[in-house]
Structures are given as C-alpha cells and as structure tokens.
Amino acid sequence: MANVQMPAQSLPAGQGGNAFVAGLRRILRDPFSVAALVIYVLLVLVAIFADQLMTHDPTQIQFRANGRVATNQPVSEAFLLGTTNLGRDIYSQLIAGSRNALMVGVTAAISVAALGTLVGLLSGYFGGRIDAFLMRLADVALAIPFLPFVIVLSGFFRANTWNVVIAVALLLWPNTARVIRSQVLTVKERAYVEAARVTGASDLRILFVHVAPNILPLTFLYGSVAIGWAILTEAAVSFVGFGDPSRISWGFMLQDAFVSQALSRGSWNWFLPPGICIIMVVIAGFFLARGAEEVLFPKLRS
Amino acid sequence: MATGLSATTPLVEARGLTKRFAPPARLTDMFRKERPHTHAVNKVDLTISRGESIGLLGESGCGKTTTGRLLLKLIEPSAGDILFDGTAVAGLAGPSLIDFRKRAQLVFQNPFDALNPRFTIERALAEPLVNTGVERATHRDRVEKALSQVRLPPLARFEGLFPHQLSGGQLQRIVLARALVLEPDFIVADEPVSMLDVSVRAGVLNVMREVRASLGLAALYISHDLALVRYVCSRTLVMYLGRIVEEGPTEDLLKSPLHPYTRALMKAVPVPRVDQSRDPLPIIGNVSDARGQPKGCSFRDRCPLAIARCADDEPALRSVAPGRRVACHLV
Numbered sequence A: 001m002a003n004v005q006m007p008a009q010s011l012p013a014g015q016g017g018n019a020f021v022a023g024l025r026r027i028l029r030d031p032f033s034v035a036a037l038v039i040y041v042l043l044v045l046v047a048i049f050a051d052q053l054m055t056h057d058p059t060q061i062q063f064r065a066n067g068r069v070a071t072n073q074p075v076s077e078a079f080l081l082g083t084t085n086l087g088r089d090i091y092s093q094l095i096a097g098s099r100n101a102l103m104v105g106v107t108a109a110i111s112v113a114a115l116g117t118l119v120g121l122l123s124g125y126f127g128g129r130i131d132a133f134l135m136r137l138a139d140v141a142l143a144i145p146f147l148p149f150v151i152v153l154s155g156f157f158r159a160n161t162w163n164v165v166i167a168v169a170l171l172l173w174p175n176t177a178r179v180i181r182s183q184v185l186t187v188k189e190r191a192y193v194e195a196a197r198v199t200g201a202s203d204l205r206i207l208f209v210h211v212a213p214n215i216l217p218l219t220f221l222y223g224s225v226a227i228g229w230a231i232l233t234e235a236a237v238s239f240v241g242f243g244d245p246s247r248i249s250w251g252f253m254l255q256d257a258f259v260s261q262a263l264s265r266g267s268w269n270w271f272l273p274p275g276i277c278i279i280m281v282v283i284a285g286f287f288l289a290r291g292a293e294e295v296l297f298p299k300l301r302s
Numbered sequence B: 001m002a003t004g005l006s007a008t009t010p011l012v013e014a015r016g017l018t019k020r021f022a023p024p025a026r027l028t029d030m031f032r033k034e035r036p037h038t039h040a041v042n043k044v045d046l047t048i049s050r051g052e053s054i055g056l057l058g059e060s061g062c063g064k065t066t067t068g069r070l071l072l073k074l075i076e077p078s079a080g081d082i083l084f085d086g087t088a089v090a091g092l093a094g095p096s097l098i099d100f101r102k103r104a105q106l107v108f109q110n111p112f113d114a115l116n117p118r119f120t121i122e123r124a125l126a127e128p129l130v131n132t133g134v135e136r137a138t139h140r141d142r143v144e145k146a147l148s149q150v151r152l153p154p155l156a157r158f159e160g161l162f163p164h165q166l167s168g169g170q171l172q173r174i175v176l177a178r179a180l181v182l183e184p185d186f187i188v189a190d191e192p193v194s195m196l197d198v199s200v201r202a203g204v205l206n207v208m209r210e211v212r213a214s215l216g217l218a219a220l221y222i223s224h225d226l227a228l229v230r231y232v233c234s235r236t237l238v239m240y241l242g243r244i245v246e247e248g249p250t251e252d253l254l255k256s257p258l259h260p261y262t263r264a265l266m267k268a269v270p271v272p273r274v275d276q277s278r279d280p281l282p283i284i285g286n287v288s289d290a291r292g293q294p295k296g297c298s299f300r301d302r303c304p305l306a307i308a309r310c311a312d313d314e315p316a317l318r319s320v321a322p323g324r325r326v327a328c329h330l331v
C-alpha cells in the first residue's frame, strides 16, 4: 500500500465560507422579511429622532390662535393628525409612542432570549434533577394566564411599563427554554462535544464554547418573536387601563380614543394611526422570525 | 500523575470492567421491580503495554465503543477498575484528570461530526492545547508538528478553512492530528476509517500505522473489519455481547481461530483487504440483545456447536496456548 500524499490543489482557496452570510442573502430576497426589516429600521429611526420629529409636546394641551383649547381638530398643517378631545397633538403622541414600543419590545425580547437560553442550556446539558426542576418550573410558568398575570403585577407594583416587560419575560421564557433544551440534547450527542471532553475541556467550556454557539441562532429567532408579543401585550394592558399613565404609548392612545368615544364620532385620525402602528410592528416581528427560521432551517423552503 | 511505576507496568489495564445501561423508562415498567439493563460491557479484562497496538473486533452493538469510552473516562464503569500507568482512572479529577487527558486520546469514527462546524481547522487543532493549559507560545509549533506527522500541509494552507471545506480523508487526518497535538501515549481509534470512502482508507490507515510506530504510541483499534485489525494490530481481542471471547496475536488468531464466533467472523471475509466494502456477517441470526443477565455462554443462541452445558455454565476466558485465551467449553 502506497502512502497517499495529499494533492496540493485539493484544498480550496482560503476563504471563510459562511452559511450565515448566505442565509442573510436569502432573507434579503424574501419580500416579507425585507418589509419587516424596513418597518423595524423605521421604528428605530423614529424612536431615536423622536424629539426632532415631534411638532408639539405630546402631553401639552394645544390652543388655537383665538386662545381656545384646540379640541378635536381635524388633520391640518398645524396638527398633522389632528388633536384629541382634550386638545393634544395626535401625531406627536404617535411619535412619542414609538419610543415606548421599541423599549418594551427590545428589553422584553432580550430578557426572554437570555432567560430562555440559559435555562435551556443548563437543563439540556446537565439533565437529571436540574433538568427536571427547571422543566417543572417551565410548566408552571406556561400555565399562568398572560393578561391577568400582568394586571395582578400592576396591582402589586405601581402601574408601570416594566410590569409588561417582566411579565413577558417570566411567562415567555419557557417556550424558548424548551426549544433550546431539545436542541442542546441533539448537539451534545455530536462527536465534537465528546472530542472537546476528551481533549480536556471543562463542562462550562463545552457548554458555552462548543454547544451554545451552535444554538444561538435559535435564541435570535425566539427573541424576535418576543418583540411582537411584548408590544402587543403592552398595548393590551394599556388599553384595559393598567398601563403606565405617565408614559405615552400606542395602547394608551387607543384607550384614550376609546373612552372618549372617538370611534362613534368617527375620529379615524385618532384611533387608526396607533392601531396601524401596533399591527405593523407586531406583524413585522413575526415576519422577521419567519425569515430567521428560513436562515436556520433552510430545508423548510419548498 | 506519576509516570511509569516501572517499565513492566502495563500502560492500560482493565479488570472486571462492566457497564450497564438503564433501559429508557416506560410507563409499564413502573410496576416491575427490576428493569432489565443492557450489559454493554461485561467483566472485561484487558491489558495494553506501552507501544503496543491491539485490535478490538466484533459485530455492531457488542460493546466496542463503550469499552473505548470507559478506558478514556468518558463514561464511568458500573463495576471494575481501570489503571492507567498504574494509577486508578476512577479517582482522577482536576489537574490529574487533565494530565490523563493529555496522555490518552481518541480518534473518532465519523470525521464529519468530530470537528465543531464553527471552529476553523486552526482553532480545532489548538483547542486541546488551550483546554489542557499548554503555554500559548508553543501552540503554533505543536500544531505544525502534528500536521506534518499526519502528512498534511502546513497550517498556512488551512488558513480560514472550516471543516465542511475539506474531504473526509483530510478531515480524518485532522482528527488524528488533533489527538497527536497533545503528544499522548495511548490512543483509542474507534472505527477510524469505516466512514471514509473506500479509496482513501488505505492512505489514512497508513498514516496511522506510521505515526503509531514512529512515536511508540499504544493504540486500541476498534473495528468490525478483520482486514484493518490485521493490518495495524499485533494482538487482537474478539468481543461478543460485552464479553471478550478470544484473544491472541493477530496472525495466529486469524490463521487458526479457536472460538466458534471468531471462526464465523473469518468465514465472512476470506481474504481480508482494507479497501473492501463491508458486508453483514453470514452467521445465522442477529446479535441477540445484551439485556438481562443470561446464564451460560452468550453466543449459544447462534453457536453451531453448542452443547447442553453451554446453556448453564458461562465459559471463562482461559489460557489455551502461550498468549492465547478463549472462552468456550469446547476449546
């Protein structure tokens, strides 16, 4: 048997072939994902430049030239989306609400992703009692009904936007944790994990250096789903009147419009804009998750 | 770990090595007192001297991989002891475990799965040095040395490459290099070429044989493949359902197999060649499962020569000629 010398040309030219870049390219070809990205970029830009974009102070009562309160103004050059029944500028409220939506969405998403990933990693990797305990905890968290829980939280603490974030994090982590856990169970059977062990890697190194990076994309997926959920929940909580009264959010605007009979008076310029914003951002969250899913599991594409 | 109590201490010694796996829990088992466990490895004794290369032969599911993983302390035995260079492996932890890891390494069956897809080749090769706390300044030299030992080009040629960009044969050499980078005394090679293209098997085996001989490594080659064992191993153990049924110098064992199971294995491959694709064994029946603790000889269901005694008495592994041991009542 002759020694087989490796032919020099059999090595491909040095280039970091990256499946992630290919996935991103695929996302950019999907119109839904592109639309979702555009919506999020807009949301972020509007939130950042809110001070420049607002034409009035959203909390201030506006007056007309004749000195009377500018109540229920229609769409005009002075009030781009008109005013509320108490004379506040709707357009400026809408812009201010973007900040709240972004903050709630992003912090909730980060909390859900972080908590769920950590629990999923520990549970899947160590198994045994740790796993049993954490998964029972997940069952309990999943059994708690969402909206009542937030409302109870708001009752305990002051009505506060953070209640929504905390509630979303506490109640949504189990979904992430379960998926991450099952993925860990698969990854930890891979030979390269055993290779890490036999070459002296510690449990923590195996978990965070070898296992976690191969699972991280799933974390992003579940994080982006949580953005939509958090914004929707915040809107719902504000709408039923348990929101933070000192903060202008889209849900608060809807509630304000609702209790002021804006619907029966046909003031579409008041209730439609926040409603559309909520729907767009929530749908964008799900489209983004869908796009992320296609990058992660390209086989789902027909 | 203290090195070499004396030159005559075997490098690896296993006594009564046993591994039982609990069956997956099922609802119906709740009412049973004892659930049958799988005896993947059953009272195995083996010794491997310094620089010796031995083969572990047997059909799928007979416990070869489990034996290898036990010897490397990747799983803990249910019973029995393993001594590595005179030290009990069971008690190793912390720094002494790291020392053991440096000395005992594994070459994997499936090179496509044995390398982290997110690590570049360079990082994969340096990882063992990072894990075992080898001084960083020496990493590059040691990786280059390991690459040249497995006859791969220098590290510069792998700049920025990921595992999926290499062929199976190249990957398996990388896997071997990753084991060699720690400068071990002992390697377990679990079916090292069975996942490779028939055309590149000989090349990889050649490299392994050369490296082993030139570095004086002790090796345990795990295989179903008589040809591989014949090509690289001076001594061979034949395993059946968790037990060693025959042991001897490879050439003697292949020329005159004594145990009925070994003979059946031999009939399967009349002229062993490494580049042959593998066929299932023509022994009647399948490997009966290793569940429960059956009485008598574990091979009796498939043995053409079985006698009444085989059903009751478990044959012990007895010495029948210098260096040869067999577990069969008829030998």
Ligand SMILES: Nc1ncnc2c1ncn2[C@@H]1O[C@H](COP(=O)(O)OP(=O)(O)OP(=O)(O)O)[C@@H](O)[C@H]1O
Binding pocket: B021, B022, B038, B039, B040, B058, B059, B060, B061, B062, B063, B064, B065, B066, B067, B224, B290
């Ligand atoms: N982690 C485990 N849990 C439960 N049973 C196991 C486990 N690992 C192995 N077994 C069982 O132990 C027995 C021996 O398995 P092992 O992998 O050691 O066989 P093998 O000789 O290496 O087979 P192959 O040639 O297919 O690799 C099999 O019946 C297998 O199902």
Ligand code: SF4
Binding pocket: B259, B260, B261, B297, B298, B299, B300, B301, B303, B304, B305, B306, B307, B310, B315, B327, B328, B329, B330
């Ligand atoms: S002991 Fe009996 S059953 Fe077992 S191999 Fe020998 S003859 Fe066959």
Ligand SMILES: [Mg+2]
Binding pocket: B064, B065, B066, B190
């Ligand atoms: Mg095996």
